[in-house]
Amino acid sequence: MARLPLLAAVLVASAATLAGTGPAAAATAPACAALDRLTIPASVMSLPTTGGRVTSAALQRGVTEYCQVDADLYPVDPAAPAIKMRVALPTAWNRKAMMFGGGGFDGTIPDVASNVPFGPAGVPGPLARGYATFASDSGHRQNPAAPPSLDGSFGVNDEALANFAAGDALKKTRDASLYLIRLAYGKKPAEVYFAGGSTGGREALVAAQRWPAAFDGVISAYPAWNNLSEILDLGYLTQVLSRPGAFPGPAKQTLLYDSVVDACDGLDGVTDKVVSNWAGCRFDPRALRCPGGADTGPSCLSDLQIGAVTAMASPFRWPYRIASGETGYPGFPFLSGADMRTPFLGFGTTAPADLMPLTSGYGMQYWDQWVKYFLTRDPRYGPLEVDPRRPGAWLGRISALSAVEDRNNADLRPFARAGGKLILLHGAADELVSPYSTSDYYERVRAVAGPRATGEFLRYYVVPGANHANFGTPAFVAGWDSLSALERWIESGQSPRGQVVTDVAHHRTRPLCEYPGWPRYRAGDPDLASSFVCTR
Known part of the structure; x- marks a missing residue:
């Protein structure tokens, strides 16, 4: 600990250069190198950790020059993985900071040089604008052999689960990052922002709900805020699509998508392949029914396939109470999951099964991981062995997980x-x-x-x-x-x-x-x- 005051003095002395107001790079590289192996005290984080340490600090030269600082934040439970985080400290700092959220089950550090969700082409991202940016893997590492963002194996550890699902890793990463930013520049940011989509969008809402003064501005895109509620719907749809003959293959998904667009495209006054009047779009999949209801080929839907498509587009309700208070999930618009340009995220190209194919829909694979590692904590369980409508002995565990995963506090x-x-x-x-x-x-x-x-x-x-x-x-x-x-x-x-x-x-x-x-x-x-x- 005796090293900290001396290091702080060195970094503050070079702050003008790091902020882009002093002589060029002479003091930048030493200041960056001085961060290497720095101890991060547990006291700088408002949630329990055993502190952390910078594992590397190196100057990155390119269109934007910045110091990349990688660090580990150590858990309280020795069996839990560390939180791996990264901070980018630009040479020309604008006195602002931006935290990025993750995606899926997280497990990798988001690109700190990226743009915000739905960010425009040709407009600089936060780091290029001079923001100090930071992010973490949310407290666990993705298995390289698993599909990206689809490794839920960390869920067997309670601290790792809380870091991810309750958002604990967000505050720990935020606090440690601001500590490093203050050391590097000799001052704290004037504004701190958060941006994320999907799981990152949920994390953005977690930040606003749990720590209302931690971020000045938040961008939340397509947020999975009611995470467990959606998972229960995805589990139900996994059951539906696994039934023999119920899965609409790629050609039928294209047929469905094209039919919806043809029916609803002109509701906004122009035909442009974009359904702008999404609220007024109505389509009955029975219009595509095969003669007699049997599957007679790619130009129609069987009765079983119409049932599966209708299930995806319908609200899902469960007949039991869970701790989060949620009672259902609203289902998906017909436009979702039916576009064969993006089959992986919707239906997939292969029906789900107990041995889940990698070609099934993303949501079905997510359910598979959740059942194995969050719910049963037994990787031998198959995704079809748990029925979200009648969970039986698993109801108590589902209810407990809902209190962690459904981040539904609407009092902002x-x-x-x-x-x-x-x-x-x-x-x-x-x-x-x-x-x-x-x-x-x-x-x-x-x-x-x-x-x-x-x-x-x-x-x-x-x-x-x-x-x-x-x-x-x-x-x-x-x-x-x-x-x-x-x-x-x-x-x-x-x-x-x-x-x-x-x-x-x-x-x-x-x-x-x-x-x-x-x-x-x-x-x-x-x-x-x-x-x-x-x-x-």
């Missing part, structure tokens, strides 16, 4: 009182996390805080045609500079108005409408946002 008034601002985003054609669930959370927040007060700290946008994380080739590849909008809101008091989202793949723009609005075509060039008006 403490976050608002601390000056926090929240941007919520979701794609209307999301095939993995239902946009209906995010709309549900938004309505809960409004019910608690009131519409007027909610509008002072929260904006929620549904992007027509956009899917989960712009995966594959969605109908609308969303790009919006949400970070600049958030900066202006927090730093200048300019609330987001008249926002425009770009389809970066098709060179067209649309107005970004506040929920429940959607863009209706009125006149002019259909590739320009000015030709549309937000309507309800």
Whole structure:
């Protein structure tokens, strides 16, 4: 510990150079090297750890010059894995910091040089803008042999589970990162932001709910906030799609997607392969029924397949109580999971089974891992051995996990009182996390805080045609500079108005409408946002 004051003095002396105001790189590299092997005291973190240590610190030269600092935060339970984290300290610091969330079961450190979810092409990401950025693996490491973000084996350890599911790793990483930032620059950030999508979107809401003063601004995209509730629906759908003859193969998924688009595309006043009036889209899959209801080929759906498709698009309710208070999951729009340009996230290309194929849908593989390591903690269990409708002896464990995984506190008034601002985003054609669930959370927040007060700290946008994380080739590849909008809101008091989202793949723009609005075509060039008006 005697080394800390001396190190702090060295780093503070070189702070002007690190901030881009002193002589070029002479003092930058020594300051970066001085962070190597630094002890991170447990006292700087508000949640229990046994401290941490920087494992490496190296200057990265490129378009953006920065010091990359890797560190381990040690657990209380010796059997739990350490939290591996990374901080990027730019030479030209803008006195701001950005934390990134993860995805799926996490297990890898997000790219600290990346952009925010749905970030626009050609606009610099946070690090390139001068932000000090940081992230962690949420307290466990992905098995390299497992599909990316689909390794749930850490769930057998309670501390690792709390780090991931309850978000404990977020606060530990945030506190340790700000400690390193203060040492490096001799001052704390003026603003600290958080951005994440999917699991990272849930983590963004966890941060606002549990630590309302920890972040000044939060971007939460397609958030899996009711994680266990969605898992129960995914488990039910795994059961449905595993039935002999019920799984619609790739050709039938394409048929379904094309039929939905044909039925709903023009509801916004223009035919452009984007269903903008997502709220008004109605499609009955029985219109695709094979003669007699039997499977007669790729040009129709059998009765069993219609039942499976309807199950995906319908709310799922369970007839028992769980600790989180949740009672169901709202299901997915027909546009989700039916687009063969992104089969992996929806149905997959192969029916689920007890020995889960890697070609099944992402959600079904997620359920498989959850059953093995979160619920039963027995990797010998198959995903079809637990029925979410009738869990039997597993009900108590499901209820206990719901209190950890469903981050559903809708009272964001403490976050608002601390000056926090929240941007919520979701794609209307999301095939993995239902946009209906995010709309549900938004309505809960409004019910608690009131519409007027909610509008002072929260904006929620549904992007027509956009899917989960712009995966594959969605109908609308969303790009919006949400970070600049958030900066202006927090730093200048300019609330987001008249926002425009770009389809970066098709060179067209649309107005970004506040929920429940959607863009209706009125006149002019259909590739320009000015030709549309937000309507309800």
